Amino acid sequence: MAKQEKRNSYGDGYGGYGNYGGGDYGYEVGQSHRSLSDYLILLRERIWYIVIIFLVVATGTTLYTFRKTKIYTSGAMVEILRTDPKPMARMAGDLDNNQIRTAEDLNTEINFLNSGKLIEAVNKRLTGAERQAFMEPYQDTITFSGPLTPLEVLGRNREIKPARMSLNVYISYSHPSAAIAADVANMFAEEYVAYSLNRGLERTIKAVEDLRREAETKKQKVDELEAELAQYRRENNAVSIEQSENVALSELQSITARLNAAEAEYSSVEAQWELVQQYREEGRPLWDLDFISARPLVQDLLARRANALINLSTLAKRYREKHPVMIEAAQNLNQVNAELMRAVETATASIEANYQRARKNLVSAEKALDKSNEKMLDLAEIRTGYNSILRDFEVAQMNYQQLISQLAAREAETSWKTAQAEIVDRAPIPMNPSSPNIPLNLALGVVGGLGLGVGFALGLAFLDNRVKSAYDVEEMVGIPLLGIVPKIDRRLSSADRARAVATNLDSKVTESFRTIHSSISLSDEGKLAQVIAVTSTLPAEGKSFIATNLALTFAGQGQRTLIVDCDMRLPNVAKSFGIKPKSGMYDFFFGDKTLDDVIIKEVTPNCDILPTERAPDNPTQVLNSVEFEQLLIQLRHRYHKIVIDSPPVGAVSDTLCLLPLIDGVVFVLKFNDVKKKAAKSAVKHLNESETPVFGAVMNAISAKMSNYYYSHYYDYSYHDYYYTKGPGERQTLSEKTGASAPTPSGQAPIGDPEEQGEKQSERV
Numbered sequence: 042m043a044k045q046e047k048r049n050s051y052g053d054g055y056g057g058y059g060n061y062g063g064g065d066y067g068y069e070v071g072q073s074h075r076s077l078s079d080y081l082i083l084l085r086e087r088i089w090y091i092v093i094i095f096l097v098v099a100t101g102t103t104l105y106t107f108r109k110t111k112i113y114t115s116g117a118m119v120e121i122l123r124t125d126p127k128p129m130a131r132m133a134g135d136l137d138n139n140q141i142r143t144a145e146d147l148n149t150e151i152n153f154l155n156s157g158k159l160i161e162a163v164n165k166r167l168t169g170a171e172r173q174a175f176m177e178p179y180q181d182t183i184t185f186s187g188p189l190t191p192l193e194v195l196g197r198n199r200e201i202k203p204a205r206m207s208l209n210v211y212i213s214y215s216h217p218s219a220a221i222a223a224d225v226a227n228m229f230a231e232e233y234v235a236y237s238l239n240r241g242l243e244r245t246i247k248a249v250e251d252l253r254r255e256a257e258t259k260k261q262k263v264d265e266l267e268a269e270l271a272q273y274r275r276e277n278n279a280v281s282i283e284q285s286e287n288v289a290l291s292e293l294q295s296i297t298a299r300l301n302a303a304e305a306e307y308s309s310v311e312a313q314w315e316l317v318q319q320y321r322e323e324g325r326p327l328w329d330l331d332f333i334s335a336r337p338l339v340q341d342l343l344a345r346r347a348n349a350l351i352n353l354s355t356l357a358k359r360y361r362e363k364h365p366v367m368i369e370a371a372q373n374l375n376q377v378n379a380e381l382m383r384a385v386e387t388a389t390a391s392i393e394a395n396y397q398r399a400r401k402n403l404v405s406a407e408k409a410l411d412k413s414n415e416k417m418l419d420l421a422e423i424r425t426g427y428n429s430i431l432r433d434f435e436v437a438q439m440n441y442q443q444l445i446s447q448l449a450a451r452e453a454e455t456s457w458k459t460a461q462a463e464i465v466d467r468a469p470i471p472m473n474p475s476s477p478n479i480p481l482n483l484a485l486g487v488v489g490g491l492g493l494g495v496g497f498a499l500g501l502a503f504l505d506n507r508v509k510s511a512y513d514v515e516e517m518v519g520i521p522l523l524g525i526v527p528k529i530d531r532r533l534s535s536a537d538r539a540r541a542v543a544t545n546l547d548s549k550v551t552e553s554f555r556t557i558h559s560s561i562s563l564s565d566e567g568k569l570a571q572v573i574a575v576t577s578t579l580p581a582e583g584k585s586f587i588a589t590n591l592a593l594t595f596a597g598q599g600q601r602t603l604i605v606d607c608d609m610r611l612p613n614v615a616k617s618f619g620i621k622p623k624s625g626m627y628d629f630f631f632g633d634k635t636l637d638d639v640i641i642k643e644v645t646p647n648c649d650i651l652p653t654e655r656a657p658d659n660p661t662q663v664l665n666s667v668e669f670e671q672l673l674i675q676l677r678h679r680y681h682k683i684v685i686d687s688p689p690v691g692a693v694s695d696t697l698c699l700l701p702l703i704d705g706v707v708f709v710l711k712f713n714d715v716k717k718k719a720a721k722s723a724v725k726h727l728n729e730s731e732t733p734v735f736g737a738v739m740n741a742i743s744a745k746m747s748n749y750y751y752s753h754y755y756d757y758s759y760h761d762y763y764y765t766k767g768p769g770e771r772q773t774l775s776e777k778t779g780a781s782a783p784t785p786s787g788q789a790p791i792g793d794p795e796e797q798g799e800k801q802s803e804r805v
Contacts, residue, residue: 079512083502084495091494098493102486110178111474115223116200116213117230118466121150121237123208150462151203154210154233160195162232163225165251167191175225178217199229209465219470226468237462252448259441266434273430277423293413300406307399314396317389328381333388342381349374508720509713514737517717518724520708523736524557526550526587528712528743536619538586542593543645554594561707561735570704570735571677574607574685576696578723582711583740585613585686591707592684596647600681603640606653607699608688609660615652618644625654630668636675651676660688664698673702690723700730707735712742 084091153159167175172191179189202211212229216222235247313332320327328334328343353370360367508514514522527549529538541550561567575588589604596602606614606626615622620641628634641650657663676683685703687696700706706727710720727734 079510080499082510084498087498087501090498090501091491094494094497095487095490098490099483099486102482102489106477106479106482106486109477110217112215112217112476113219113222113471113473114213114215114475115219115226115468115471116202116211117226117464117468119210119212119230119233119462120465121147121208121210121462122460147203147208151201151210153236154201154212154229157192157196159229159232159236160192160199162236163195163228164191166228166232167225171224174218175216175221195225199225212468214468215475219472223468223470227464230464230468234460234462234464237460249448252444256441256444256448259437259444262437263434263441266430266437270427270430270434273427277426290417293410293417296406296409296413300403300410303399303403303406307396307403310392310396310399313392317392327385327389332392333385336384336388338384339381339388342377342384346374346377346381349377506716506718507713508710508715508717508739513717514710514739518710518720518737519728520724520734521736523560523707523738524553525712525739525742526553526557526583528741529586534619535617539589539614539617539619540593540645541586542590542597543648550590554590557591557707557738558594558598561705564735566733567705567735570733571681572673572683572685572703573705573707573735574687574696574699574703575707575709576687576723576727577689577709577711578691578715578720579689580611580692582689582709582715584689584709585617587707587709587738587740588684588686589614589617592682593645593648595682595684596645600647601679602648602682602684603651603676603680604644604648605651605676605683605685607664607685607695609653609656609663609695610688610693612653612656614650614686615641615654618650620644620650620652622652622654625652626663626672627653627655627657629672630663630666631657636672649680660695661693661698664695670702690726691719697726697730700727700732703732705733705735708737709740710737711740714741 176189176191176194179194182189184193198215200213200215202213203209204211212226212233214222214226214229216225313330316330317327317333320330328339333339334343349370353367353374356364356367356370508518511522514520527547529541529547529550533546537544537546541547542554545551561570561573573591575584575591577584585608592602592604604614606612608614609626612625615625622639622641624632624634624639626639629636629639639651641652644650663669673683685699687699690696708720708724708727724734
């Protein structure tokens with residue numbers, strides 16, 4: 042229960058780690074969303090993706106804008122007159138029919154302007170070189186239905202805009218050629234005015250000429266189809282197709298009747314022949330069949346045979362078998378049976394002959410039917426071709442007759458008409474293109490490039506599953522962030538890296554460990570913690586580097602510190618200091634060495650090392666042993682702080698064996714290396730014990746990434762502000778206060794066995 046209360050106290054004390062050291066780094070434990078500054082950080086890290094995509098999109102838009110074909114738009118203004126100004130309209134009594142009095146009347150005119158009829162009229166006016174110049178920009182344009190036609194081009198690029206609260210209509214047209222745009226817009230206006238003439242003389246004459254030319258074309262088409270029809274008859278030897286079809290049909294009917302009779306006869310005879318064969322196979326007398334016994338000769342012989350059998354049976358009652366009378370009667374019966382068998386064989390042969398003849402007749406009838414059907418198919422094919430030409434001929438002839446009728450009607454029109462619309466402003470040749478809109482396109486390119494770049498960068502950020510920010514540590518992994526450690530120069534030796542804090546090779550690294558030390562000491566439980574384990578999710582995250590330098594930081598504060606290498610599978614602490622130990626924990630547990638024999642003293646001031654010189658066969662058994670527990674009790678009596686370099690949690694379970702024996706855990710995360718899921722799983726295993734997890738240390742972060750993600754953590758403007766011994770030389774606080782500095786507040790004095798034993802008993 043006491044342990045649980047301490048655990049809750051730890052949690053309360055670390056709940057505000059988002060605000061430690063007086064610097065709010067943007068996240069609090071339990072926060073469930075990112076702030077705007079976090080998204081800006083994500084974008085700043087991936088700024089080159091944004092820049093490249095922006096440049097690609099903006100450049101592409103710019104090239105498209107300046108290489109796109111320029112489109113010119115020109116328009117004509119047409120006024121729709123409210124009444125028909127012609128004087129003869131009043132005389133004809135049709136004034137009301139030509140008035141524009143309501144919105145429906147105006148909409149009717151607008152609908153005609155938008156109709157395909159006006160497009161067709163303009164299309165007819167585009168001929169020769171003018172049509173070629175009109176379609177030249179669209180020669181390479183292909184749609185789903187094929188190449189663009191003039192009608193499609195005219196319909197797509199025409200625009201009708203009625204002016205509000207007036208009877209004026211603006212007709213515009215767009216084309217790569219300014220002159221053609223103006224000409225086509227004027228053509229639309231002129232064609233509408235020509236339409237408004239309705240029954241005007243000029244339009245009547247023009248329509249008559251058009252109809253006459255079209256009628257001549259249709260007449261030529263009719264003559265060609267008529268000649269083609271006659272030629273088709275000659276080639277297929279079918280002067281009268283109807284007569285040939287009637288003869289073939291009659292022949293087909295006759296053959297069909299013949300086939301039906303042959304099939305009926307064959308079915309009957311086949312049944313008789315199959316019965317004969319069946320009776321023969323079964324050994325039954327054939328005269329039992331009705332169609333054989335019904336024959337007169339067979340009937341007579343069957344009667345004689347019956348009489349002979351009766352006579353033989355009667356005589357057998359009076360005479361013996363060898364009596365002359367009996368012999369004569371038996372001979373008579375045998376003679377009748379022989380005649381009966383010959384009569385049956387004759388009947389059977391007759392049935393077989395009938396069967397063969399019926400089958401032959403059936404085959405002959407089927408062949409005749411097939412031949413007749415082929416003939417009918419040939420005639421049907423001829424008829425199809427003939428009907429196709431005949432239909433074309435009839436349609437062409439009907440079109441020709443219609444054109445003749447229309448021509449006669451137009452020629453009969455003699456009414457005087459005037460236009461009900463007039464062109465107010467003709468379409469001028471535009472000087473400047475209407476498309477592309479350079480300012481708009483460039484603005485869209487800039488906005489679109491930025492949008493795509495930002496979207497791509499955010500997508501990469503959300504797909505990135507590695508731990509790299511305070512948000513990832515606190516929200517995803519679920520523990521507070523104690524601090525960050527910059528990446529140290531790889532060219533340095535392992536001994537230099539292990540002593541980075543003691544030698545102050547990098548002031549930023551030294552200050553980062555001081556910050557971690559302060560972060561741990563913010564809570565009572567962290568301040569009182571004597572045995573601290575440093576672990577990580579996976580190997581190669583720098584936990585040994587963090588453990589050694591954190592121990593040196595404690596030592597630098599005047600506290601006697603011991604580094605214990607409990608990563609017995611891959612011991613690295615002594616090696617990192619450049620020391621090759623002759624003895625260590627292996628000899629302590631399995632040999633005859635004492636504790637003083639295996640501890641390497643004063644590696645740096647106030648800092649000793651308890652190495653592991655070789656890997657035991659079963660490290661887990663060692664860490665779970667009573668001897669190891671007693672070892673930690675002895676060490677607690679000797680040192681203020683004991684920093685344990687423990688194995689990675691995600692690789693082996695050795696660290697879990699240490700948890701009941703220690704006071705807290707520092708969890709190391711290598712920047713942009715470990716997956717969030719793996720780190721979260723490792724922390725979950727640590728949290729299952731009651732040992733506090735002080736927080737995480739983000740290791741090996743570059744200066745650039747530190748500026749991206751953690752610029753709000755530390756202000757390095759004071760990185761040269763330290764105690765100095767002399768010009769250019771720094772002095773540590775331990776050197777200022779001396780090795781005999783007083784015990785830090787809250788730390789039990791070394792050598793107080795009563796309190797140390799009480800604390801260890803509580804933990805065990």
